Amino acid sequence: MIEQKEEYWFPAKRYGWGWGLPRTWQGWVVMSVWFAVILSGARFLAEGAFGLYGLIVAIASIVLTAIAWWKGEPPHWRWG
Numbered sequence: 001m002i003e004q005k006e007e008y009w010f011p012a013k014r015y016g017w018g019w020g021l022p023r024t025w026q027g028w029v030v031m032s033v034w035f036a037v038i039l040s041g042a043r044f045l046a047e048g049a050f051g052l053y054g055l056i057v058a059i060a061s062i063v064l065t066a067i068a069w070w071k072g073e074p075p076h077w078r079w080g
Contacts (some may be wrong), residue, residue: 010023018068
């Protein structure tokens with residue numbers, strides 16, 4: 001029986017803590033959706049609803065971080 005290796009959607013950064021650009025198509029879809037939400041939420045800036053836009057950005061970023069934590073390499077500090 002061949003053991004299938006799990007491929008991480010988001011690789012760990014080479015330096016520092018966190019994740020880099022996506023490695024798989026699924027990661028790119030997640031990043032594209034995040035970017036689309038940020039851009040579509042920008043319409044609230046034109047209406048002067050800066051607080052609502054900030055809330056949209058915060059929630060979208062928390063969701064992106066949660067997905068990266070779940071499907072990315074385990075984060076730890078890297079010195080290079």
